[in-house]
Amino acid sequence: MIRMEVSLVQLRAGEKGEIKRIEGGPMFHNKMASLNIRPGKVIIKVAAQPFRGPITIDVNGRRITLGRGMAMRIFVEVGG
């Protein structure tokens, strides 16, 4: 299968992916890491709200809702 890197926004609901990189400064990295969103974690996209609404993901069985602007800066690898 072809591996490809997409942002959390592009990932489809129900799809699984491994976090590869997070764009942003150390503050943003820390903020994400505080809820266990960090490179190497495998996440599942649970839902996306319409009209540019927030994204909900599953990390280690925990659901986290994050704004679309944040989700755009988190890239995961799918497939493989």
Next chain:
Amino acid sequence: MKILIMGNQNVGKSALFSRLTGVNVTASNYPGTTVEFKEGMMKLGGKPAKVIDVPGTYTLEATSRAEEVAVKMMKEGDVIINVVDATNLERNLYLTLQLLERNMPVIIALNFWDETKHKGISIDVEKLQKELDVPVVPTVAVTGEGIKKLVSGLNDAKAHGHKHSDKEKWARIGRIVKQAEKIDHKGHTLLERMEDISVNPMTGIPIAVAIAFFMFYIIRLIGEGLIAYVFEPLFSMYTPLAMGLGNILGPGLVHDILIGKLILGQIDYVQSMGLLTTGLYVPIAMVLPYIFAFYLVLGFLEDSGYLPRLATLIDTLMHRLGMHGLSVIPMLLGLGCNVPGALATRILETRRQRFIAATLMAIAVPCMAQIAMIFSLVGRYGIAGLGIVFGTLFAVWITLGLILNRFIKGESPEIFMEIPPYRIPYMSSLLKKLWMRMRSFLREAIPYVLLGVLIINLLYISGIVGIIGKAAAPLVVGVLGLPKEAVGTLIMGFLRKDIAVGMLLPLGLTLKQLIIASVVLAMYFPCIATFVVLFRELGLKDLMKSACIMIFMALLVGGLLNIIL
């Protein structure tokens, strides 16, 4: 000795705090229930010790205001009880390792221990203890399991102090989790399957609407039931007593203040306006039943873990209004009473968001006491009038939000929150929370109601209401189309809005006037108790700004209704 209770958000710190100190604090199933730190005392080896419930934090690198508070408070403690969610070990240990670096004695309460079993998680406490080199005690804070052991373990709390980089911390956490935790994946439980249905927009929005209608239905059912079968009969037993007292007093000033005016020779509990008649009847027999019903249903929603899902669904709308999804919490709490609603605006990150949330709540979210009175008064004319009152308030909420979002400067960060798993609420903690809220209603409402009734009687008797009425006539009569006597209700509204709405009854208003008066009373100014809290939360300058918006909007909307209806 000072004991700090620290941990991630929504891991049961407040429940543990209540267990240790016997001080009741609100605990719910959503992140950020505790926006203010709480202090209490406990006995430790015969000596008193201070216990502090620190707002939840995910990291000590303060990324939000609550976390800043937590870091500041750390400096004052002697020992830390680190509450760790046993069902989410990996992430919780990040804060634990940060705490261990601070050279303060730490003991770990491994909370939600009961939930690990049905989640198929098994944790080797011995190994975890060895790896972390601090005492670890499994607990279930809401039932009290493990609390004794935790307290007796406080003396063994250990300090470390080696610094590690973030990368090293996560690597260490990886090793610890691998050593001490085993997850045996069971099939998804019914509750777990419901979790995704309620955040998926296709199914979640209909569910949210259904829950709102169901909530409304239950509140009316319980509220009306209590009034008809408990409080009405209670007060009809009380009537001869009050009438007897009135006869003993005879006509005069004291009678007017205590019993009030008799209508056709009888006490009319809504209209008489005496301290011992209306002053007791309105808060107890008209408002309390609805307060009870509302907080019962709200407590259930809070403890089940539904609210963060609602926050997710409503986030997009809230963004258009300059806030984000979590502001649904101050709005909902505001429906009970605007005071906790105003406090809950702290859940939002920036000053701009807090200002918008507080203003919108104070102006367009009537409290349950006021809603109960509006239902009783306007509801007599059928559902249409109620629809106009609440529809108008909702339209104001949306419109003003859109406007404030355009013109208020500052940042509006996006939502970022954990959604807790669904939990079946513990009956004991539900009832305890309900009781606390009822008690604070009785303590705060009744004195204000009595004071308000007293003051308004004195103002009427001394003729001051008449003077103000004449001065305010151009606005009250000219713009709003109300009789000038209605100015008395506006004065009362500063003190208690429920009594103020009740005072509309003797004025003999038309339905149109009742609608206008109800809307204006809801909007024009917060009651004194809310005003004080808003002053503390917003500061003088922002409060003044907010108050000007309220007065202006109330006149504008009241005037428009007067023209349209």
